[in-house]
Amino acid sequence: MSMSAKRACDACHRRKVKCDGGLPCRNCSQASLGCTFNTVPQKKGPKGSRAKVISELRETQRQTQLALKLNDRWPIPPSQALTPGLLTPEVIKGCMDFFFKHMYPNIPVLRREYLEQSLGCLETDGEAYCLVAAFCAFTIIQPGLNVMGEAVVKTVEPTTYPTAISGAALLEEALRVRKIYDYVETPSQLTVTTSFFVFGCYFGLEKHNIAWFYLREATTFAQMLGMEDENTYSEIDPAESLVRRRLFWLLFVTERAYALQRHRSLTLQATIGLPTVEEDSRELVDLSGFNHLVDLFLPFDDVFIGLWNKIRTDCSTAWIAKLQQKLADAVPAQLKSPESQVADLKTTQQWLRTVVWQLSISNGYLSSSSANSSMTFKYPIEIARDLLAVTGQLSRQSMEVHGIGLIEKLFDVAYALTDVMACVPLDSSTLKIGPHDYLMEFVNLLSTLRGGDSRFLPLLLTKIHDSLPHLSPSPSLSPAGTCSLSAEDIMETEPPILGSEDIIASITTTAEWNAYVSAPSILESATAYHLGKHDYSR
Numbered sequence: 001m002s003m004s005a006k007r008a009c010d011a012c013h014r015r016k017v018k019c020d021g022g023l024p025c026r027n028c029s030q031a032s033l034g035c036t037f038n039t040v041p042q043k044k045g046p047k048g049s050r051a052k053v054i055s056e057l058r059e060t061q062r063q064t065q066l067a068l069k070l071n072d073r074w075p076i077p078p079s080q081a082l083t084p085g086l087l088t089p090e091v092i093k094g095c096m097d098f099f100f101k102h103m104y105p106n107i108p109v110l111r112r113e114y115l116e117q118s119l120g121c122l123e124t125d126g127e128a129y130c131l132v133a134a135f136c137a138f139t140i141i142q143p144g145l146n147v148m149g150e151a152v153v154k155t156v157e158p159t160t161y162p163t164a165i166s167g168a169a170l171l172e173e174a175l176r177v178r179k180i181y182d183y184v185e186t187p188s189q190l191t192v193t194t195s196f197f198v199f200g201c202y203f204g205l206e207k208h209n210i211a212w213f214y215l216r217e218a219t220t221f222a223q224m225l226g227m228e229d230e231n232t233y234s235e236i237d238p239a240e241s242l243v244r245r246r247l248f249w250l251l252f253v254t255e256r257a258y259a260l261q262r263h264r265s266l267t268l269q270a271t272i273g274l275p276t277v278e279e280d281s282r283e284l285v286d287l288s289g290f291n292h293l294v295d296l297f298l299p300f301d302d303v304f305i306g307l308w309n310k311i312r313t314d315c316s317t318a319w320i321a322k323l324q325q326k327l328a329d330a331v332p333a334q335l336k337s338p339e340s341q342v343a344d345l346k347t348t349q350q351w352l353r354t355v356v357w358q359l360s361i362s363n364g365y366l367s368s369s370s371a372n373s374s375m376t377f378k379y380p381i382e383i384a385r386d387l388l389a390v391t392g393q394l395s396r397q398s399m400e401v402h403g404i405g406l407i408e409k410l411f412d413v414a415y416a417l418t419d420v421m422a423c424v425p426l427d428s429s430t431l432k433i434g435p436h437d438y439l440m441e442f443v444n445l446l447s448t449l450r451g452g453d454s455r456f457l458p459l460l461l462t463k464i465h466d467s468l469p470h471l472s473p474s475p476s477l478s479p480a481g482t483c484s485l486s487a488e489d490i491m492e493t494e495p496p497i498l499g500s501e502d503i504i505a506s507i508t509t510t511a512e513w514n515a516y517v518s519a520p521s522i523l524e525s526a527t528a529y530h531l532g533k534h535d536y537s538r
Contacts, residue, residue, distance in 0.1 A: 010039040081177050082123060086169065087133050089119060095139040102401045103139065105285050105341040106293070109193055109247040110135065126181055131190050133174035134197035140167035141204040142403040143450075171201045187221040189244055195221060196251065204403050208262060215258060219251050219267045230272045245275045249294050256297045256305075257348075260355055261408070263309050266302055289337030289345055295330040296349055299323050307359060317365045317375060320356060324374040327352050339398040342390070344406065347399075350387040351409035354380060354416050378424055380416040384438040387413055391445060400450050407449055411456040414442035415463060422467040436471070439464070 008019035011033045019025050024035030092115070100112055115135070118128045175198065183191050195218035202211035226232040227248045233241045252268045259266055274291050304323075306312035331349050335342050357379050360366050370376050387410075391399065399406055421435050446452035446460060464471055 007037070010036045013039060077124075081126065081180050082129060083173055086173055087122065087129070087136065091136055091166075091170075092119065092132060095136040098143075099135070099139045102143070102338075102340050102397070105287060105289060105338050106344055106402075107250060108285075108287055108290060109196070109243055109250055111243065126177060127183065127188065127190050127194075130174045130178045130183075131194045131197075133170050133177070134194045134201070137167045137170035137174060138197040138200045138204075140170065141201050143401045167201065168205070171198065174198065187224055189225065189240070189247065192218050192221045192225065192227070192247060192251075196247075196254070199254075203258075203405065206404065212258065212262065212264060215251075215255060216267065219255060222248060222251055223267070228268060228271045233272070242275055245272065246290070248272060249274065249290070253293055253297045256300045257405075259305050260300065260308065260352075265309075266305055269301070270298055285338065286336045289335060289341040292331050292335075292337075292345055293348065296327065296345070296352060299326050300352075304359075307363075308355075313363075315359070315363060317360075320360050320363075320365055321372050321375055323356055324353060324372075327356065339394060340401050343394050343398045344402055346390040347387065347402075347406050347409050350383050350390075350413055353383050354413050357383070357416070378420060380413070380420045381424075381435050381438070384413055384417045384435070384442070388438055388441050392441075396448060404451050407446065407452045407456055410442060410445055410449075410452070411460060414439065414446070414460055417442070418460070418463050418467050439471075 007013070008017075009021075009025050009028060011028050011031070012019035012025060015027070017027055019027060022029075022035075024033075027033075028035035096112060096115055099107075099110075104110075115132065118125070118132055122129045122132060174194070178194070195214050199211050199214040199218060202208070202214060222228065227244060233245060236244070248268070252270065255264075255266060255268055258264060274294060275287075303312065303314075307315050327349060331345050335345065337345065353374070357366075357374065360375060361377075366375055366377050368377055373379055373382055391410075417435060417439055421439065424435075443457065443460060443464075446457040
């Protein structure tokens, strides 16, 4: 209600306009300003730009509100909550250098300039401190990096790496400081990114229930910020919009990969456009590979996850064959991407082909007489050949930078290959490179990649001993980062020549295949064997 005002409110006085005395007054209501009477009256001054005054008033009030919110979120000053000497400039710089050289193309959700600028405000900005601490922990834990960027001795058990301990300390610090303030009620893009890095840390430490919790936390915050709504991206700064779009798709890909590995459900859907490579002229790295990674996971929607988790049954041979073709077309034969991104793309592509093949066999869609090789029992042999043709050209570091996630995918492919070899009799007289050689190459890879020799190599050797007792793998290890078979030799090989009895040719249905298998073998997945993951027949 209006009344005769003895003096104008603070905003009207500042704008030099007539105040009607309302609480709030009409002018403040129309300009969306707070209406107060706190200013001591002063003499009138020269009139200025009223639009500029409104803008200044809004900014002042915004800063005041932010300060109040910060005080509400932080019951104590951030500087009093930090552990002195833990997150040092040397640690941050070492992690930044490694991340932007080797990991950024796959995780393009942080600006180097932001991290550099944050160095000066870590004691006053708690949210930035938590993000940087989680970022450094992730960069150390995932590839087994030490803070100076030198290689970690591979013979040390991964859980006892000095770097893993340092990473765990930084992770604990990030979580401890984060608990002090209320980041849930008012999340930001930094909140989402921090949760993602915490997820990555726990994944690298193989604490998968905790990892899933923080991945779901990140996707929940993303939804709270409207990141799945295309309209929200036009409302923010273009540079921030681009990074936010990449962050959404990174979560999209990560959630789908983890859902396949651990039989989880999905929360994010493909509801916004992909980031365009030419959108940011400041990028020094070709990020087209990031979009190719998204393309690989786009088909793995709620329908596929429902089939994978055995809560749906509406699938067909034609649908699966089409999905295999999409995977084949998703990644170009020639990539302009950095080597580490090529390693991730090509390995993930072949792993997903294996996943779809597993779904095929569990639904009874495979046949030895199919003209489509992806719908036959021998398809894992072709997958293994294609994967090794790529890994043979990659450095060890380009694969190790992806940590245990890439090693687990190699293991899954090798496990499926072992199952097929146990059921497909091969002609031992042929001199051509074939499945036996591929399997030995996987043994060689797991024994040279950091983290593979301590866990996944023993699992694979046990599987070979149980399924192929006539083999005694004692690999002659190649030098680090090399493959004893050249890519040319691998790709020139033909499909395996079957034994003289050609037993497999008589198998035309999944039922006959299951009857042929004397042990569970092909009806188990690699990870069901020891890791408690997927069982083809469940």
